[in-house]
Amino acid sequence: MPTILILTFVIAFLILFSGGFLRSKFYKYIGIIPLALFIIFCAELTTIHWGSDIYIPFKWIPFLGIDLNLKLDGLSLLFALLITGIGTLVFIYASNYLKKHPYLNRFYGYMTLFMGAMLGVVLSDNLISLFVFWELTSISSFFLIGFNNEEEASRKSALNALGITALGGFFMLGGFILIYNITGTFSIRELIKLSDVIQQNALFPLVLVLIFLGAFTKSAQFPFHSWLPGAMKAPTPVSAYLHSATMVKAGIYLLARMTPVLSDGLWWNYTLMIVGGITMFYAAFHSVFRTDMKSILAYSTISALGIIVFLLGIGNEYAYYAAVTFILVHALYKAALFLTAGIVDHAVHTRDITQISGLKNVMPLVFYAALVAALSSAGVPLMFGFISKDLIYEATLHLPQWAMWITGIAVLTNIFLACAGFMVGIKPFMGKFPEKFQNIHKPDIKLWLPVVILSSLTLLFGLFPVLADKGVLEFAFNKINQASSNIHLKIWHGFNEVLLLSTITILLGFALFFIKRYEGKSLYFIEKFNKIAPQKIIDNLAEATRKFAFYYTRLFHNGYLRNYLITIILFLTLLVGYRLFTTTPIEVNTKDLSGFRFYELTIFVLILIAIFFTIMTKSRLTAIVSMGIVGYCICLIYVFYGAPDLAMTQFAIDTLTVVLFVLVLYKLPPFLGYKSVTVKIRDTIVSAAFGGLMMLIALQALVSPYTKETSKFYADNVYSLAKGKNVVNVILVDFRGFDTMIEGIVLSIAALGVYSLLKYKSTNAETE
């Protein structure tokens, strides 16, 4: 399994960097990649069926407790099948939808990258590797939302989505680290056994808040939902795949996965119920006022995510069963509706439902598929959605308190959702076929086949729910509940209040659909609320941050190198000085110091002379060369005191610094010696203070007791563990190789910065 995961990433990067090398012919067959993965995961169904989980340990950074352990149980498998299955259909769909797009390689590269990352999220047993994959999904989503990078709205939405989800991810990382501090493990398997330890810890509420922030931002829960409608700027296949069927469910997955660990019956459950409840109602209400098909679907997706969060919060067996069932139901019908919206958009170049009608005559197959999806979303009997809706009502009715009220909210939400489903799945196909659409082309088989497959599955599972139930849902449920139960999916529950509620939902949903008038007006109504909408608040926050950054930068980065230097040195002097004088008694032991040797004295005098020249000269070149001499002298000191590596590096760096200075010499303003006395005094004080402090620290270091443990460890182990004799180099490439790697990347960023800044300036100058 690790090989498969790594291979997915390798393929993703190969596609990404292939450029125009792979012709679009190749992309016709690209669906093979997710299909192969889907088949592999399907093969695992039997293993799960015999009740055993697959667990593959894989060491990564073992001494930090970070591993790449993969495990595959019912819950993971449910998501893995969704990711690869819907992935296959979307890949096939997109190969026609984006046919002849110049950047198909980027599209499929990011899509494959996303698929790998998402599989990583659901397969990881280690919280840190889960976090890494989690962030990767955010990043690939960023690229896909901004896929049409020439549109400003597209770029803005991408940034907005990345900002919100990455911020949540950041908090979530904090939550994971807190969990590690409490329990000493990142492994989810072990955490389940330790759930009491976490829940009794004083920091438990903080852990909850942090993890909720991560999950709620990712799964677009109120008030962080605003990025999801914006994400609809992405090409429709992306919306269908990332922003309805899979990525937004990552938060749901995390909540479901952590339910056995963190569910305490109080904070966890009530928070989820309140947030999920608000989200599902708020978004469902919003969805019926939209007229853009994708916008309707976006809001109904948020609402559906809210329902799942809400169900996880209710936390009884019915609710968990409803949650896993609804995950599958929703993925099937919502992906189908999204793909339908894409087909309509592709054919008539608009997604406004007030404009479109009568498409049934042109694309009957798509119509029937969309109809099935819409009916499933409304929960009409014999559709898969009916079963999940029943379970939802069962769950709310089994609540110990306020059951009626909460059921009422659920019913209202579902009425709105049903109406939203009809608006996308039925409205565009009904009515008179307008003249202006006469010469539209019929959808290609690659476009309609995925929709038909999805809807057939909805029908199949609706008629034979036992397939889905025994296939995977039961095992996913067992993982959340940590125990099996005797609830099973049934078509018929008998005449009871659940059936009554279902009937009311469907009838009122239809009624609302027919009563509602389809004009632009409803949009204005809902836009009145935008002033207090969370999106506005986030925008304002971002604007305020920008302004603050601007003033802050103006204050500290005023473009004068000398001011930077003075600020840095003063700050350092004060901070270090404060620490030195307040914490340790200053002792200076001059007796044990060895006397000057003549060559040390020579260097000392050389440095003094060089510094004198640097300060007094009127020529910048002389100053630079004198500074170079100071640098070389320091290298010599390193040589005398047995640090040849340091000396070598310093020699090279000093040479380069002088070269750099000489290069920019012409560009610098005329050299000004010290003119004003106050400046002289100020600089003298600052440099004297800093020099004095450094001297004090050096002397203090001599008398402070210190252990040689670290250096002894390296000296002892350098040959036995790393087969090297040069300790400095071995530390760099082996013991602390990771640091070196990151430093290399930092250097590269610096180089890119210089490069782009200078290039940017020069191209600007050319255009002027």
Added chain:
Amino acid sequence: MQKQNKPKEPNPKTDMIILKTATNYLIPLLLMFSVFILLRGHYLSGGGFVGGLIASIAFILHSLAHSTEETLKFFKFPPKTLIPTGISISVLSGFLPVLFGKPFLTVLWIKTPIAIIGSVGTALFFDLGVFLIVIGVTLTIIFTIQEHV
């Protein structure tokens, strides 16, 4: 101080002829030396970082004596491509042990030493990556500044 003005009418053939001739011989020497420094790093003073700096100095010396364009002729691809190459080599050398089921960045060694180079391990490739990153970064920065000043 007349340094601020460029000399009039530079003659490309005779200006700095000693430096130009010298750099032609120095470049291969310095480059070999930098590789030598890189290779000896594991046992004696040296390593990828210093080696990279020395190699960059060799090129910069050449560019000062001749011109940036002349120096860039040594490169089939611009120096900035060395940066991703270097990072990739380092990262891949770290991932190699993963394929053998060991943690990321564990150093693997070939048992028998190879002539001249000595014992070879993934650490050497890691260092080679650092070497290339340093060359790429230094040359990118300095050449960009040279071009735009």
